[in-house]
Amino acid sequence: MQTFAYFDSGHEFPEEIVMAAGFTPYKILGDVEAGTGAADEYLHTYFCPFARGALNQALAADDDWAGIGFAHGCDATNRHYDVWRRHLGQPFFWVNTPMKTNPTARVFHRRGLDDFRADLEKAYGVAITPEKLAAAIRQSNRIKEKMRRLAALRATRDITNPEYFEMVRTAVQEPRDRVLEYLGELEREWPARPAFPRALVPVLLTGSDVTFPGWMEVMEEAGLRVVRDDLSLGERYFHAAIPETVEPLKALVEYYALQPQPATRVPSDRRLDYLKTALWESGLNAVVSQNLKFCEPYAIDAPWIVNELKKQGIRIIHLEREYTPTLDHQALTRLETFRQLLE
Amino acid sequence: MRTIGIDIGSTTTKIAVLENDQLLYTEIVPTGYNVDKAWRELLAATLENLRLRESEIDRLVATGYGRNSVDIADRRITEIMCHAAGIVYSRPGTRSVIDIGGQDSKFIQLDADGNVADFKMNDKCAAGTGRFLEVMARALELNLEDFGRLSLVANRAVKISSMCTVFAESEVISLISRGEERENIIAGIHESIAGRVVSMMGRSGVKAPVAMTGGVARNQGIRKALEEKLKLNITVPETAQVNGAVGAAVLARKI
Numbered sequence: 001m002q003t004f005a006y007f008d009s010g011h012e013f014p015e016e017i018v019m020a021a022g023f024t025p026y027k028i029l030g031d032v033e034a035g036t037g038a039a040d041e042y043l044h045t046y047f048c049p050f051a052r053g054a055l056n057q058a059l060a061a062d063d064d065w066a067g068i069g070f071a072h073g074c075d076a077t078n079r080h081y082d083v084w085r086r087h088l089g090q091p092f093f094w095v096n097t098p099m100k101t102n103p104t105a106r107v108f109h110r111r112g113l114d115d116f117r118a119d120l121e122k123a124y125g126v127a128i129t130p131e132k133l134a135a136a137i138r139q140s141n142r143i144k145e146k147m148r149r150l151a152a153l154r155a156t157r158d159i160t161n162p163e164y165f166e167m168v169r170t171a172v173q174e175p176r177d178r179v180l181e182y183l184g185e186l187e188r189e190w191p192a193r194p195a196f197p198r199a200l201v202p203v204l205l206t207g208s209d210v211t212f213p214g215w216m217e218v219m220e221e222a223g224l225r226v227v228r229d230d231l232s233l234g235e236r237y238f239h240a241a242i243p244e245t246v247e248p249l250k251a252l253v254e255y256y257a258l259q260p261q262p263a264t265r266v267p268s269d270r271r272l273d274y275l276k277t278a279l280w281e282s283g284l285n286a287v288v289s290q291n292l293k294f295c296e297p298y299a300i301d302a303p304w305i306v307n308e309l310k311k312q313g314i315r316i317i318h319l320e321r322e323y324t325p326t327l328d329h330q331a332l333t334r335l336e337t338f339r340q341l342l343e
Numbered sequence: 344m345r346t347i348g349i350d351i352g353s354t355t356t357k358i359a360v361l362e363n364d365q366l367l368y369t370e371i372v373p374t375g376y377n378v379d380k381a382w383r384e385l386l387a388a389t390l391e392n393l394r395l396r397e398s399e400i401d402r403l404v405a406t407g408y409g410r411n412s413v414d415i416a417d418r419r420i421t422e423i424m425c426h427a428a429g430i431v432y433s434r435p436g437t438r439s440v441i442d443i444g445g446q447d448s449k450f451i452q453l454d455a456d457g458n459v460a461d462f463k464m465n466d467k468c469a470a471g472t473g474r475f476l477e478v479m480a481r482a483l484e485l486n487l488e489d490f491g492r493l494s495l496v497a498n499r500a501v502k503i504s505s506m507c508t509v510f511a512e513s514e515v516i517s518l519i520s521r522g523e524e525r526e527n528i529i530a531g532i533h534e535s536i537a538g539r540v541v542s543m544m545g546r547s548g549v550k551a552p553v554a555m556t557g558g559v560a561r562n563q564g565i566r567k568a569l570e571e572k573l574k575l576n577i578t579v580p581e582t583a584q585v586n587g588a589v590g591a592a593v594l595a596r597k598i
């Protein structure tokens with residue numbers, strides 16, 4: 001099965017339409033080890049380094065992908081569309097998604113999904129039938145359900161931060177049949193793991209998407225274990241099931257309207273509500289909030305989110321992090337101190 | 344009980360030796376590029392000066408960015424916790440600590456019992472740190488002591504717009520070529536650093552008494568600029584530069 005890559009700085013891209021067209025959706029995450037050198041020819045270095053890393057990967061992978069989809073994740077990367085379209089050779093598609101979730105926004109979203117389906121059908125000569133879409137949704141839901149069960153084990157079993165990251169990365173990049181097998185293996189292995197280590201402090205992780213394991217390793221080294229999160233490469237991806245009893249594209253609109261809200265959408269209240277609920281559900285009182293350098297949506301939200309959670313008596317630290325594979329000693333010191341304050 | 348604290352900073356490595364509650368010894372050496380060599384030689388020299396053997400040290404705590412290189416440490420504790428413990432030792436009752444070192448600046452809030460209530464650190468940038476001051480002093484052809492002292496005789500503070508170390512150096516060079524008085528430029532640099540530190544602190548979190556530690560605490564101009572912005576007196580303990588090491592030695596007694 002051919003790979004269809006997509007660039008999405010949130011969780012907005014309708015993978016199921018691509019699956020129904022006969023492709024494996026592959027979320028472009030960039031390669032932090034490879035850096036951003038080639039992309040820096042087209043994007044200034046004061047833009048989001050993750051976005052530059054993704055473009056860097058796309059430029060190197062020119063022949064490997066049948067096509068590239070571009071989703072409106074955040075406003076800044078949204079405008080990278082033209083840069084990608086001009087410099088990449090594959091068939092290129094645009095999926096627009098609304099900023100809000102009200103009825104008008106849902107109509108707009110539905111039209112965007114209809115257009116994307118029609119564009120794929122025309123470009124590849126395939127028929128994306130309701131039956132194929134329903135089958136793709138069922139497969140996605142099986143994956144999300146397994147991920148939900150596995151993610152819940154973080155609070156009780158010894159599952160490291162990088163292992164959790166690897167589970168989510170696999171789910172958005174590998175062929176979906178293989179993903180189901182892999183998650184099945186984890187379902188057999190993870191429940192048998194030792195209990196949550198006493199030396200570690202459980203936290204909720206929020207903020208910019210963590211797209212490489214380095215940050216998860218820094219947190220692990222600092223003695224902080226992520227047991228809840230609201231990342232697109234995390235709970236946002238598997239939080240809810242896509243409705244299976246309604247017409248497939250309508251179901252996708254409903255699914256995206258109900259997902260935990262990222263900082264790229266307004267108003268931010270729903271994002272805060274999700275964090276409060278997640279903390280209450282899991283009995284957590286500590287949050288690590290972070291934004292990748294130049295990630296404006298999360299940096300804009302951070303002071304308000306931090307203050308609102310502090311008002312609830314939640315211990316919270318906010319950090320800016322770099323796009324680098326090397327251990328960030330300054331971040332480690334801040335995180336270790338935060339853990340020592342929690343002990 | 345005899346304890347040692349070693350604080351390996353980006354610029355200097357500090358050691359403090361405590362015997363029961365008495366501060367026996369402190370020393371500061373440049374860290375250099377070889378962190379391991381710096382602390383090992385400092386420890387050996389300290390033991391020699393005090394005529395002690397390593398076995399006569401009950402506990403050793405390492406702190407600072409190089410703390411993980413101290414393989415003989417009984418524990419490694421972050422500099423924030425150590426600076427708090429150090430100031431509680433030298434200035435009990437302090438509620439706010441401003442620590443400006445070579446590579447970063449910190450604000451530590453202490454509760455009434457001397458525990459760390461919260462902390463803030465600078466962004467990942469040299470602006471507002473000792474390194475920034477070193478670069479500015481070099482541009483003005485002054486040593487750090489004169490650099491701090493001269494600003495006190497300035498008749499006004501020139502506005503320094505850039506806080507990026509590289510761009511600020513260019514700005515300072517432009518000001519020199521424009522004929523600005525050196526003292527006024529330095530006062531402007533201090534004001535701009537103080538503004539950045541105060542903004543990091545967030546005015547609502549600052550409680551008196553306020554103490555300042557770290558190598559930059561020796562700079563009287565910075566202290567004055569901070570006092571004016573905070574409208575509070577700032578005390579600088581004699582052990583300001585070795586405060587982290589003292590705190591490490593204090594915490595070593597508790598583990």
